Amino acid sequence: MRTLGVDIGSLTGKALVLEDDRILAWETVLTGPDSVETGTTVTEAALRKAGLALGDLDFIVSTGYGRIVIPFAHKNISEISCHARGAHWLFPKARSILDMGGQDCKAIRCDANGKVTDFAMNDKCAAGAGRSMGIMSELLDVPLDEVGPLSLQADGDGVPISSTCVVFARHEVLAYLRRGVPKSAVLAGACAALTNRVHAMLRRVGVEEEFVISGGIARNPGVVRRLERKLGIRARIHEHPQLVGALGAALFARDLAARHGSRREVPHPR
Amino acid sequence: MIAVGIDLGSLYAKVVVLRDGVVAATHVVPAGTDERCDGERLLREALRPLGAAPSDAAVVVATGVGRSEVAGARERVAEVLAAARGAHHLCPGAGGVIDLGGESTRAARFDARGDVVEFAVNDKCASGTGVFLDAMAKLMGIPVEEMGPLSLTSRSDLIYSSTCVVFAESEVVSAIHRQTPRQDILRGIHRAIAQRVAGLVGRLGLAGDCVTAGGLARNVGIVACLEEFLGRKLIVPPQPQLVTALGAALLAADRLAAPSVPGTPVPPREDS
Numbered sequence: 002m003r004t005l006g007v008d009i010g011s012l013t014g015k016a017l018v019l020e021d022d023r024i025l026a027w028e029t030v031l032t033g034p035d036s037v038e039t040g041t042t043v044t045e046a047a048l049r050k051a052g053l054a055l056g057d058l059d060f061i062v063s064t065g066y067g068r069i070v071i072p073f074a075h076k077n078i079s080e081i082s083c084h085a086r087g088a089h090w091l092f093p094k095a096r097s098i099l100d101m102g103g104q105d106c107k108a109i110r111c112d113a114n115g116k117v118t119d120f121a122m123n124d125k126c127a128a129g130a131g132r133s134m135g136i137m138s139e140l141l142d143v144p145l146d147e148v149g150p151l152s153l154q155a156d157g158d159g160v161p162i163s164s165t166c167v168v169f170a171r172h173e174v175l176a177y178l179r180r181g182v183p184k185s186a187v188l189a190g191a192c193a194a195l196t197n198r199v200h201a202m203l204r205r206v207g208v209e210e211e212f213v214i215s216g217g218i219a220r221n222p223g224v225v226r227r228l229e230r231k232l233g234i235r236a237r238i239h240e241h242p243q244l245v246g247a248l249g250a251a252l253f254a255r256d257l258a259a260r261h262g263s264r265r266e267v268p269h270p271r
Numbered sequence: 272m273i274a275v276g277i278d279l280g281s282l283y284a285k286v287v288v289l290r291d292g293v294v295a296a297t298h299v300v301p302a303g304t305d306e307r308c309d310g311e312r313l314l315r316e317a318l319r320p321l322g323a324a325p326s327d328a329a330v331v332v333a334t335g336v337g338r339s340e341v342a343g344a345r346e347r348v349a350e351v352l353a354a355a356r357g358a359h360h361l362c363p364g365a366g367g368v369i370d371l372g373g374e375s376t377r378a379a380r381f382d383a384r385g386d387v388v389e390f391a392v393n394d395k396c397a398s399g400t401g402v403f404l405d406a407m408a409k410l411m412g413i414p415v416e417e418m419g420p421l422s423l424t425s426r427s428d429l430i431y432s433s434t435c436v437v438f439a440e441s442e443v444v445s446a447i448h449r450q451t452p453r454q455d456i457l458r459g460i461h462r463a464i465a466q467r468v469a470g471l472v473g474r475l476g477l478a479g480d481c482v483t484a485g486g487l488a489r490n491v492g493i494v495a496c497l498e499e500f501l502g503r504k505l506i507v508p509p510q511p512q513l514v515t516a517l518g519a520a521l522l523a524a525d526r527l528a529a530p531s532v533p534g535t536p537v538p539p540r541e542d543s
Binding site for chain 2: 125127136169
């Protein structure tokens with residue numbers, strides 16, 4: 002059976018092709034202003050890699066904030082469910098999941114079947130989302146991938162960033178730079194501030210072993226290491242943490258096809 | 272006798288000079304990025320048109336986020352107290368002031384003497400503040416002072432749903448890509464700001480006439496949207512950004528009229 006999960010996030014679109022228990026191919030693209038176009042582009046690219054066409058798929062599930070508008074999806078499922086499903090499939094003992102994307106952050110608890118039992122979410126404030134790291138990366142002219150590693154070169158948590166709002170934190174950061182504070186110390190402060198916010202959210206739903214981090218933030222060791230230190234447990238992270246949502250969607254698609262039959266022969270609702 | 276109010280805000284420094292109780296000079300300059308705006312220099316520049324020197328100023332009262340930086344201030348007061356005093360002076364029958372500042376929003380209810388009874392502040396989140404508007408002006412490539420008048424031509428119900436400035440920016444970018452008419456986007460931005468401010472004001476429960484203060488009150492689009500959300504007309508003074516500095520100057524004049532030693536309460540003021 003072949004299914005596809007497509008996850009339209011605020012910054013990137015992800016598509017993943019699943020054949021039974023095997024990930025056949027995946028692709029990510031930057032999200033454009035048109036979610037339909039982003040979904041189509043990323044799906045076509047993933048299918049090309051898998052050597053398949055849309056008609057070869059038994060079921061397609063969309064997720065992410067742009068999930069409702071994807072015309073070729075047979076069903077859309079919330080990204081919270083998909084992240085839990087994907088994380089649980091990768092790490093069967095997973096009970097707590099942190100997913101942080103560009104514009105939101107979710108702390109999720111799931112049961113032994115990967116079903117969501119509780120969650121907390123921030124999609125109101127950039128200070129508690131991945132975008133804050135993007136802003137610091139631009140402000141300090143440090144590539145996003147280097148933000149975390151550089152922050153770990155500083156002593157502890159560097160200089161404190163006291164502003165809640167990222168916009169105000171920019172002034173604070175500029176003031177530090179003018180005073181000659183090294184970039185590593187500023188980034189350490191920014192990573193620590195984000196960690197504290199995430200930690201507070203995780204505490205609301207409770208953290209249990211195993212703990213999985215998904216989404217782009219999982220690639221930032223400056224936040225991951227600090228969070229692990231605060232929680233006192235190691236995080237499980239897949240080598241492509243940003244794909245967990247699309248993977249979960251593809252797994253739900255597999256379940257749905259098994260239960261309700263393949264949609265392969267059914268014309269796609271365009 | 273010269274009494275001076277200095278309002279050192281996050282974006283601008285405002286000075287109001289009162290001579291014998293009448294506004295004799297005003298001075299507005301960008302607060303600069305070096306975090307330390309020289310109070311001495313501000314005073315000197317504000318007094319120059321009067322041919323007066325800082326030593327001629329009998330009392331200086333400082334307010335605003337940078338008030339602790341103003342050297343030579345006799346007193347430092349919280350922004351709401353100064354804004355309420357200024358609003359009460361400009362509009363003696365009013366019962367409230369909404370101060371729409373660069374990095375914060377304040378609303379205060381005050382009594383018949385202009386003394387604050389209750390207030391609410393947002394200084395944690397840039398949403399609904401001047402920096403929000405500045406960010407959007409930059410994004411749209413429109414001078415900030417043209418945003419208000421342009422937006423008035425729209426009747427759109429569009430509103431940017433994101434609380435956060437950072438997220439609202441991406442919403443606006445999407446709207447630009449979708450070729451949403453410029454005036455509709457602008458109105459959507461103003462509605463987003465007004466909704467945030469209205470939330471703060473709503474918690475306070477303002478009664479009676481309400482005066483607007485702060486730089487954002489110069490944007491007719493924001494004021495119009497705020498009036499829609501609050502369901503009432505607002506009073507916009509000719510130079511709303513000076514209300515708080517005026518209030519500080521009036522408080523300085525009060526001290527002149529009734530000199531007090533630190534630690535003793537200021538006696539009740541006669542109403543004008």
